[in-house]
Amino acid sequence: xxxxxxxxxxxxxxxxxxxxxxxxxxxxxxxxxxxxxxxxxxxxxxxxxxxxxxxxxxxxxxxxxxxxxxxxxxxxxxxxxxxxxxxxxxxxxxxxxxxxxxxxxxxxxxxxxxxxxxxxxxxxxxxxxxxxxxxxxxxxxxxxxxxxxxxxxxxxxxxxxxxxxxxxxxxxxxxxxxxxxxxxxxxxxxxxxxxxxxxxxxxxxxxxxxxxxxxxxxxxxxxxxxxxxxxxxxxxxxxxxxxxxxxxxxxxxxxxxxxxxxxxxxxxxxxxxxxxxxxxxxxxxxxxxxxxxxxxxxxxxxxxxxxxxxxxxxxxxxxxxxxxxxxxxxxxxxxxxxxxxxxxxxxxxxxx
Amino acid sequence: xxxxxxxxxxxxxxxxxxxxxxxxxxxxxxxxxxxxxxxxxxxxxxxxxxxxxxxxxxxxxxxxxxxxxxxxxxxxxxxxxxxxxxxxxxxxxxxxxxxxxxxxxxxxxxxxxxxxxxxxxxxxxxxxxxxxxxxxxxxxxxxxxxxxxxxxxxxxxxxxxxxxxxxxxxxxxxxxxxxxxxxxxxxxxxxxxxxxxxxxxxxxxxxxxxxxxxxxxxxxxxxxxxxxxxxxxxxxxxxxxxxxxxxxxxxxxxxxxxxxxxxxxxxxxxxxxxxxxxxxxxxxxxxxxxxxxxxxxxxxxxxxxxxxxxxxxxxxxxxxxxxxxxxxxxxxxxxxxxxxxxxxxxxxxxxxxxxxxxxxxxxxxxxxxxxxxxxxxxxxxxxxxxxxxxxxxxxxxxxxxxxxxxxxxxxxxxxxxxxxxxxxxxxxxxxxxxxxxxxxxxxxxxxxxxxxxxxxxxxxxxxxxxxxxxxxxxxx
Numbered sequence: 001x002x003x004x005x006x007x008x009x010x011x012x013x014x015x016x017x018x019x020x021x022x023x024x025x026x027x028x029x030x031x032x033x034x035x036x037x038x039x040x041x042x043x044x045x046x047x048x049x050x051x052x053x054x055x056x057x058x059x060x061x062x063x064x065x066x067x068x069x070x071x072x073x074x075x076x077x078x079x080x081x082x083x084x085x086x087x088x089x090x091x092x093x094x095x096x097x098x099x100x101x102x103x104x105x106x107x108x109x110x111x112x113x114x115x116x117x118x119x120x121x122x123x124x125x126x127x128x129x130x131x132x133x134x135x136x137x138x139x140x141x142x143x144x145x146x147x148x149x150x151x152x153x154x155x156x157x158x159x160x161x162x163x164x165x166x167x168x169x170x171x172x173x174x175x176x177x178x179x180x181x182x183x184x185x186x187x188x189x190x191x192x193x194x195x196x197x198x199x200x201x202x203x204x205x206x207x208x209x210x211x212x213x214x215x216x217x218x219x220x221x222x223x224x225x226x227x228x229x230x231x232x233x234x235x236x237x238x239x240x241x242x243x244x245x246x247x248x249x250x251x252x253x254x255x256x257x258x259x260x261x262x263x264x265x266x267x268x269x270x271x272x273x274x275x276x277x278x279x280x281x282x283x284x285x286x287x288x289x290x291x292x293x294x295x296x297x298x299x300x301x302x303x304x305x306x307x308x309x310x311x312x313x314x315x316x317x318x319x320x321x322x323x324x325x326x327x328x329x330x331x332x333x334x335x336x337x338x339x340x341x342x343x344x345x346x347x348x349x350x351x352x
Numbered sequence: 353x354x355x356x357x358x359x360x361x362x363x364x365x366x367x368x369x370x371x372x373x374x375x376x377x378x379x380x381x382x383x384x385x386x387x388x389x390x391x392x393x394x395x396x397x398x399x400x401x402x403x404x405x406x407x408x409x410x411x412x413x414x415x416x417x418x419x420x421x422x423x424x425x426x427x428x429x430x431x432x433x434x435x436x437x438x439x440x441x442x443x444x445x446x447x448x449x450x451x452x453x454x455x456x457x458x459x460x461x462x463x464x465x466x467x468x469x470x471x472x473x474x475x476x477x478x479x480x481x482x483x484x485x486x487x488x489x490x491x492x493x494x495x496x497x498x499x500x501x502x503x504x505x506x507x508x509x510x511x512x513x514x515x516x517x518x519x520x521x522x523x524x525x526x527x528x529x530x531x532x533x534x535x536x537x538x539x540x541x542x543x544x545x546x547x548x549x550x551x552x553x554x555x556x557x558x559x560x561x562x563x564x565x566x567x568x569x570x571x572x573x574x575x576x577x578x579x580x581x582x583x584x585x586x587x588x589x590x591x592x593x594x595x596x597x598x599x600x601x602x603x604x605x606x607x608x609x610x611x612x613x614x615x616x617x618x619x620x621x622x623x624x625x626x627x628x629x630x631x632x633x634x635x636x637x638x639x640x641x642x643x644x645x646x647x648x649x650x651x652x653x654x655x656x657x658x659x660x661x662x663x664x665x666x667x668x669x670x671x672x673x674x675x676x677x678x679x680x681x682x683x684x685x686x687x688x689x690x691x692x693x694x695x696x697x698x699x700x701x702x703x704x705x706x707x708x709x710x711x712x713x714x715x716x717x718x719x720x721x722x723x724x725x726x727x728x729x730x731x732x733x734x735x736x737x738x739x740x741x742x743x744x745x746x747x748x749x750x751x752x753x754x755x756x757x758x759x760x761x762x763x764x765x766x767x768x769x770x771x772x773x774x775x776x777x778x779x780x781x782x783x784x785x786x787x788x789x790x791x792x793x794x795x796x797x798x799x800x801x802x803x804x805x806x807x808x809x810x811x812x813x814x815x816x817x818x819x820x821x822x823x824x825x826x827x828x
Contacts (some may be wrong), residue, residue, distance in 0.1 A: 052600035053705040053736065104548065115548050117556060118525045133798045134791070140704040140735035141522060141775035143560050144783070144790055145817065148525065150556025154548075169604035194466045198489075200577045204452055228648045235645070283389040333391045 002038040007132060007163045008125065013038060015130030015159065023157030025099030030089040031156065031283050040098045046070055048138070055121065055138050056164045058099025071169055079170040080116050081107030087266030088186055098162045104154030107263040108205035110219070111197065117153035119168045125160035138166040141187055149229055152226060173223040176256050177233050178249040179240075180219045186210055189218040190244040199239055201232040207262050221259055353400060353756075353781055355814050356827065362405065364429050368405050369426050369450070372718035375579065376418040381456075383407040392433065392451045397441040397782055399698075399752060402697035402823045404431065404445035406515035411456045411591065413531055413539060413569040421537030423450055425828060427812050430535070432563035434506025435477065437498040439699055440780025442510060442562050446815060452567060454505045459572065460484045469528060469545045471572045474505035478512075481573065488596040490791040493520035496687065496776065508568050511560030515684075516641075520576065524559040527651040529572035532558060532565075535807045545572050557802060562778050563813040565806040578644040582610065584680045585653060588634040589665040592616065595636035595707040598663045599733045605653065607655050612734035613684050616713070619691065619728040619741070620683075626690030629683030632667040638733065639684055688741075693819050695726075695743040698755050702766030703775035706736045715765055716740055723758040725751075737775035738766070759802075778818045785800065787819055795824055 001019075004010035014021065020035035027039070040061040048057040049075040053288030058067060064082060070078050082100045085091060099105070108113040113119075122136025136147040148193060152159055160187065189208040196203045220236065222229050229251075237246040249255050362369075371386045383389055384406035394401040404427065410416045410424040419698055423430050433443040433453045445451050457473035458480075462660065464470075465488050475492045481492040495514035496502055502512070509529065515524040520526070531545030542558065543549040556710055558565050588691045589595040597687075599612055615623065631637055642652040653670055662670055671677035683690075691697050704712050713729065720727045726743040742757040763773050767790050773783045787796060795820060801809065803826075810827045820827075 026549050050707055052604050052704055052707050054603060055705065072382075074604070104553075111547065114521060114525050116540050118521060127798065130796050131798075134795050135798070137703075137770070137772045137774070138739075140787045141517065141703045141732070141737040142523075142772045143513075143776055143778050143789065144772045144774050145779065145796070145801055147511070147524065147556050147560050148558075148798060148802070150553045151802075153556070155555055160550075162677060169751050171603075171608060174606075191466075198465055198468060198577050199487075225648075225651055228644065231645055231647055253583075283664055 002036060003039075003042045003224050004040075005042045007126070008165060009042065010038075010040070010161060011126045011130045014126050014128065019293045021161075023102075023161050024211065025096030025102070026063070027285060028091045028092040028093045028095045029085050029099060029103055029105070030091055031103070038161065040096065040161065040163065041094070044096075047164065049074070049169075051076060053138075054169050054171075055166065056169050057138055057164065058097050058323070059164050060096060060162045062097050062102075063116050064095045064097055064100060070288070072172070074091065075172045076169045077172045078119065078167065079109060080119050081109040081114040082116060083107050087264050097165055097167075101153050102155065102157050102162055108207065108259065109309075111206075112202065113170065113205045117150050120149050121152050121166040121168055123149045123152060123162055123166065124164040125162045127160045130164070133160070136166065140168060141328050148283070158335055173248075175252045176221065176223045176306045177220050177229050177252070178221055178255045178258070179233055179237055181246050182214065182218075184208070184243065185216070188243065189325050190220055192240060193220070195240055196236060196351050197242070199236060201236045201239075203236070205259055205262070221255070221334055230274075263335050306309060353783070353785070354820060355400075355402065355444075358427075359427075359828070362426070362448040365426065366405055369383070369422070369428055372422045372426070373406065373408055373450070376409055376422060377410055381409050381419075383409070383416060389451075392411045392436070392443075392445065392453070393760070395433070395436040395438040395441060396427050396437065397439055399746075400441055400781065401445055402445055402447055404451045405447065405450040407453060409453045409456050412458075416452065416454075416533045416569050417539055417566055417800070419450070419452060420533055422808070424536045424802065424811065425662060427809065427811065428794050429814055429828070430496075430567075431813050432509065432567045433496075434475070434503030434509065435501050436650065437440070437502040437756055438506060438778065438780055439701070440510070440774065440778045440782040440811070442506070442778050442780040442816060444781055444816075449553040454503060454567070454569065455571060458503075458616050462699055463488070463575075464545065465490060465575075467545055468575050468577075469572055470575050471529075471545070471570060472504060474508065474568050474571050477501050478502050478507055480505060480552040481571055484577075485575050485590070489591055491578050492573055493517070493526055493576055494523045504571055504573070505568055506673065508559050508571060508809060509561065509563045510776070510778035513732075513735075513737065514733060515611045515613060516733070517776075518612065519608060519643075526574045527555060527559055527571060528556060528574060530534070530558060530568045531570035533567045535566070535809065535812050539586065540566075543572065557793055560778070561802075562780065562817050564803050567812075573584050578821065579610075580645045581649060582641055582643045582677070583649045583671050584611075584639050584641040584677050584707070585656065585660075585668070585670040586631070586680050587660045587668050588632040589636045589663065590634060590666055592636050592713040593710040594663045594665075595638055596706075596713070596733075598638065598660055598665075599709070600706060601659045601662070603734065604749060605655060605659060607652055608651070609640045609642050609734065611639070611641040612732070614729070614733035615684065615687065616729040617731045618726060619687055622690040622694055622728060623683040623687050625681045626683060626693060626787060627686045629679050631683050632764045638662065649794050660796065684730070691728055691741050691743070696746040697728075697741040698759055699741050699777075700740045700742070700759050700762055701774045701777040702740075702763050702771055703735070703737045704734065704766050704769050704771035708769040708771070709736070712738070712769060713767060716762055719758055719765075721756055721760055725755055725758055734776075738760055738770065781816055784815075784817060785819050787817070788822070793822070800826060 021037035457475040489575040
């Protein structure tokens, strides 16, 4: 395992490499391609946190936990809510911010505030020839030159080894509440979530679990100042009453813990559904680091339309029906293209 | 500012190029009479002008493809153009180039409120995208000041922002898919009516590539539900420091307004004289806008006003109704027009970390004294995107050059404090030669390698973004 302690060392290691490198942060995403392992964990530390400018700069190997803790002290957070894959994939290790960016890992709040790449202000990376390149910067608005930072986000180390990232951070919220309805079939749940997301009430998470312990459960997350959340819960339930009667869950910490479970596709109770989801994901795991195949194995909706290249209807029988309005979910059937048909075998019906 | 000298071989075959383009697009699609091409000799950076070889106005993606294929075969540079509102010279032609305008392609192709998307042809204006979904209770978030006129094509090329991107992001955050024609005429689809398409984020690199990678003819855009209400509040301060500290405190308090706009005294006075918005005569004015239901607005305002009062304001005024709200915005929105009435000006677009605001304003003041040119500051304070307007007299010998030098110094200052050359207008020709201030040679090389892939002959808008000396070996 190559473990450079500085950007310069890393550049040298890439220059000296005689074959493919298997680039990794904490190794928690289950994506370990062929090649000599090279980890960025030796490049760790927060370089800058400017709370008034909503900016954080960190070396790629910085643990996400460390960033979360630093931000929390200033009542801020990574708003794109990066998923922690360890519970789902059964991996060990420490998720790093470089890994989050390299895999463009986001969570349920993605559809409201954007994905990891939408919060990436700039980065430094070492390209395949060992050249150190910077792109973007550390300011909110920047159109100076091509946006290579976005190109690198989600490229999974195939275009370069990310050494430092600058991220936009956002204020934390005072409270969190949940609107919940039970017993909807999948199609109705999709409609209900779609309706909710079309209101001005700023839903920051939407999920449907057809196999919840007490039967199908559809939920909508609302965040913000207490009075505002209370108002929006009430207004949203009223707007969605055609779908039935909605309960409100207002225990902030419990709701947050529950949504962490949704984010990580690891139901807090563990057990049956967990293993189902896990198998489902295994079936979809891309064959290799650079190969085609679905980009993100997690969270394909129970009866949504897969947003990856094939865009086929996917059914994940016991999976964590994490419809959640994740990027891949769409309320309508997609158009398929010849290009997609070629690739479709990589996505299969899960019968776990 | 230099432009490459026109290629004599191209100039010599104008008739042939025009004939081939006319054959493909019909008479209506090609303009080549020098009296008519004059309308395309510049964009909103009017200091530089040059009539193009000819202009093509295709009506479909297929026509765009046909026109590009011909230009590719004939080795003729192409300058894509939306509505021509670029402040950076993004659509400035050279004498040997064909302008490809998308203005005839302005249809809405699809709206879907369940998926919250709209698909449009890119000649459509920014404001009319919102216009198409307004009655359904939705809007398109990026709102550049030129939104009445500017085209989505140009918004995508420049990754345009606006006053409300503090909350809603800029074009790249609201763009889901494109149909793009490459220089050789190949039509490609990237992304679609869903977020985060599989594979590399090519959409992300196309957005903001200033028309150098392809011509985007259709775009799938996110639309958002309209907020229940919005209300601006106006705050006047006696110093830039106090206003800057107030902005920082509001952001740190966890309130995220949709917009925080800043104007300094010269700008306030000009706007007041022009629009009679009722602004106080003070050193710094902030307009902070919050959204939500009436109760939510009141709650946020309470927090914001408490912070504002801690910094000894000269005046605080929350709009009580829609008329007052409109009046508060009227002054800000007419800022550029108001300044234009007083003087010629050059509008800069650097971004700085918000925390560096007071320091940068002070040093801009010093530069203003040093060069003997006035500066009015109006900008998006929440995200640090500054628009210093340098006042000069275009009819006075040497004034433009002096103004450009001073502008370059201000942009160097932005980079020095950790910011960048351009926040939302783009590099174009205006900031092209300053790219080496922000980037090392290998940084520019990495970007140019992307263009090599999409446009190996470097025919698309070739003289923009990269300093001519840096791109010389690549351009035809």
